Amino acid sequence: MAKQQRAGEDVVIRQADASDAERVAPLYDAYRQFYLQPTDRSLARRFLDERLARGESVVFIAEDAQSGEPLGFTQLYPTFCSVAARPIWVLYDLFTAAAARRRGVGRLLMNRARDHAASTGAHRIVLSTAHTNTGAQRLYESLGYRLDTAYRVYELVLE
Numbered sequence: 001m002a003k004q005q006r007a008g009e010d011v012v013i014r015q016a017d018a019s020d021a022e023r024v025a026p027l028y029d030a031y032r033q034f035y036l037q038p039t040d041r042s043l044a045r046r047f048l049d050e051r052l053a054r055g056e057s058v059v060f061i062a063e064d065a066q067s068g069e070p071l072g073f074t075q076l077y078p079t080f081c082s083v084a085a086r087p088i089w090v091l092y093d094l095f096t097a098a099a100a101r102r103r104g105v106g107r108l109l110m111n112r113a114r115d116h117a118a119s120t121g122a123h124r125i126v127l128s129t130a131h132t133n134t135g136a137q138r139l140y141e142s143l144g145y146r147l148d149t150a151y152r153v154y155e156l157v158l159e
Contacts, residue, residue, distance in 0.1 A: 010064065013109060027073050078120075
């Protein structure tokens with residue numbers, strides 16, 4: 001059984017395991033659509049299956065405490081900070097179902113991610129979001145995340 005943390009009166013946050021991929025896949029598919037990707041639930045399921053089965057990511061799922069309905073998820077990937085010579089976590093995905101927004105589900109997931117990172121001795125959590133995703137930016141800043149103004153981020157797409 002996956003490790004659980006009860007959060008609030010009506011939401012449970014717990015770490016997902018491989019058996020949860022099917023339940024998280026619709027949320028992950030909706031997350032990808034938010035970032036303008038075509039819907040592909042089988043791709044979402046396959047990707048989650050691989051990450052969870054290989055232990056390549058940590059996924060936390062928010063569920064309605066009464067019905068067990070999935071309300072949101074976050075996914076983190078482990079990596080390292082060469083300068084600090086310590087592990088860090090990349091919080092790559094955060095998504096809440098439309099019906100669950102404004103209930104604090106995203107905040108609960110972010111707090112669980114922070115607790116996980118701290119418990120693993122991580123130096124920090126890093127994340128990025130779209131410039132237009134101002135709601136997420138407000139959430140992150142309210143939780144103490146700060147916009148990096150010292151470094152530019154570059155990417156090379158290899159398609």
